[in-house]
Amino acid sequence: MPELPEIKNENRDATPGNQLPEKTGVGRDMERFGEEVVNRIDRIVKKKGFDLWGDPWTLQGIPIIFPSSSNGFNLGLHVAVQNIRREDPHLVEVAGQVLASDKGRYKHFFRLDFPHAFDDAMRITARVGYDRDISLPFFGIGNSTKFDQQLFDRDSPLYQNTRSGPSFQLNILAYLGRHFRAGPVVGLKWVDVGVPAGSLLQSQRPSGIDGGRTHYLGLAVIHDTLDFEPYPSRGSTNELFLMVYNEFTGSNYDFFRGTYTYRRFMPLHRKLILAHRTLFEVLTGDVPFYELGAVGGSRGGLSIGGDSYLRGYTENRYLDKIRLALGFELRWDPLFLSIYRQDLTLGFVPFFDIGRVWPSFREFKLDNFHASTGWGMRLIWNSRFIIRADWAVNHEGTAFYINLGNAF
Numbered sequence: 001m002p003e004l005p006e007i008k009n010e011n012r013d014a015t016p017g018n019q020l021p022e023k024t025g026v027g028r029d030m031e032r033f034g035e036e037v038v039n040r041i042d043r044i045v046k047k048k049g050f051d052l053w054g055d056p057w058t059l060q061g062i063p064i065i066f067p068s069s070s071n072g073f074n075l076g077l078h079v080a081v082q083n084i085r086r087e088d089p090h091l092v093e094v095a096g097q098v099l100a101s102d103k104g105r106y107k108h109f110f111r112l113d114f115p116h117a118f119d120d121a122m123r124i125t126a127r128v129g130y131d132r133d134i135s136l137p138f139f140g141i142g143n144s145t146k147f148d149q150q151l152f153d154r155d156s157p158l159y160q161n162t163r164s165g166p167s168f169q170l171n172i173l174a175y176l177g178r179h180f181r182a183g184p185v186v187g188l189k190w191v192d193v194g195v196p197a198g199s200l201l202q203s204q205r206p207s208g209i210d211g212g213r214t215h216y217l218g219l220a221v222i223h224d225t226l227d228f229e230p231y232p233s234r235g236s237t238n239e240l241f242l243m244v245y246n247e248f249t250g251s252n253y254d255f256f257r258g259t260y261t262y263r264r265f266m267p268l269h270r271k272l273i274l275a276h277r278t279l280f281e282v283l284t285g286d287v288p289f290y291e292l293g294a295v296g297g298s299r300g301g302l303s304i305g306g307d308s309y310l311r312g313y314t315e316n317r318y319l320d321k322i323r324l325a326l327g328f329e330l331r332w333d334p335l336f337l338s339i340y341r342q343d344l345t346l347g348f349v350p351f352f353d354i355g356r357v358w359p360s361f362r363e364f365k366l367d368n369f370h371a372s373t374g375w376g377m378r379l380i381w382n383s384r385f386i387i388r389a390d391w392a393v394n395h396e397g398t399a400f401y402i403n404l405g406n407a408f
Contacts (some may be wrong), residue, residue, distance in 0.1 A: 044371030055085040060385035064099055070135035072103030078262040078404055086116055089229035106132040123181055125171045132164035138201050143357045143368060161201050162194035163290055182221040191212045191290055208288020212252035218243030230384040233273050236264040241297045255285030259296035263408055273331040277408040292319040309400035310353045311316045312372035318357045325355030327408055348380035
C-alpha cells in the first residue's frame with residue numbers, strides 16, 4: 001500500500017533537522033547560507049527522476065487536455081527534462097510540447113538550454129517551433145480601440161484571422177563576470193496570414209496583412225542576480241534586447257525592436273514574496289501588425305492582453321509601436337506536500353497589472369492607462385515545474401487562464 005502524502009506548512013528553503021542555538025551577526029548569516037545551499041541541492045537530488053551518464057536528472061510532464069469555445073478541443077503533452085548536476089539553474093534542459101485542437105490550432109516547440117556551455121564560458125539557448133493560431137483577434141491599432149462584446153462572443157468574422165508558420169531562435173551569450181552575460185541573438189520566423197471576408201484586417205489592411213518573413217539579428221545584455229531561476233525568491237534581472245529586421249537579415253519588413261525588461265523579487269516572509277516586472281518596448285519602421293502584438297526579450301510572447309501582460313484583457317487588445325506594462329504579484333506558498341519522492345507546493349497569488357501603448361514618443365502621455373487585477377493559484381513541482389491558474393478582472397470583463405510557468 002503506498003504511503004499517504006504528508007501535508008504541512010513548509011518554506012521551500014527550510015532547514016531539516018534539529019534547531020541549533022540562535023547565532024547573530026555575520027557568522028549566523030554565513031551558516032544559514034551554507035545550510036540553504038546544502039539543503040537545496042540535497043532536496044532536489046533526492047527527488048531526481050533517474051540517473052543518466054552518472055548524473056542526476058529530473059523529469060516533469062503534464063498532459064494538456066481542455067475544451068475551448070474558440071479553439072476547439074485541445075490535446076497535447078508538455079515535458080521538461082533537466083540534468084541537475086548543476087543547480088544554477090541546471091546543467092542541461094530539454095523541453096518540448098505538442099498541442100493540437102480539432103479546429104486546427106497547433107502549438108508545438110522543442111527547446112535546448114545549456115547555461116554552462118564551454119566550461120561556464122557561455123549560455124546557449126535554442127528553440128524551434130510551429131504555431132497555428134486561429135483565435136488571436138485583431139481590434140485595430142491604438143490605445144483606445146473599441147470592440148463589440150456581443151459580436152466578439154458570437155465569433156463574428158469582424159475580429160478574426162489566422163496566423164501560422166515555423167520559427168527558430170538562437171541566443172549565444174558569454175558570461176562577463178558573475179552576474180553579466182551578453183552576446184548575439186538570431187531569429188527566423190515565417191508567417192502566413194488568413195484574412196476572413198468582412199474582417200477589420202480586410203478593411204484596414206495594416207502592414208503585414210500578406211504575411212512573410214520577420215528574421216532578425218540582434219544583441220542581448222543581461223544582468224542577473226536571481227537566487228534560483230526556475231522559481232526565484234530574491235534578486236533581480238535587467239535585460240536589454242536590441243533587434244534589427246531588414247533585407248540583410250532576410251526579413252520582408254524593415255524595422256527595429258528594443259526591449260527592456262526588469263524583474264525584481266523581494267522576500268517579505270519565509271513563505272511570502274513580492275514579485276514585480278516592468279516591460280518597456282519600442283518599435284520603429286515598417287512593423288507588421290502581428291509583430292506589434294509580440295514582445296521581444298528572453299521571455300517573448302504576446303503583448304498587451306492575454307495571460308502574461310494585463311491579464312484579463314483579450315489577447316492583442318491594444319497594439320502600437322511603444323508599450324509599457326507593469327505587473328505586481330504577492331506570491332504566498334503556504335502548503336507543502338510530499339508524495340512518491342516528489343515535492344509539491346501550493347501557492348496563492350493576488351496580482352495587479354497596468355499598462356498602455358503609444359504610436360510614437362511625440363504622443364507619449366502618462367494617462368489613459370489600462371489596469372486589471374485578480375487572484376491566482378500555483379502548483380510548484382520540485383521547485384522547477386509550475387502550473388498556473390489565474391482569474392483576472394478589468395472594466396471590460398473577466399478571464400480565466402491555465403498555463404505553465406509564472407507570468408514572469
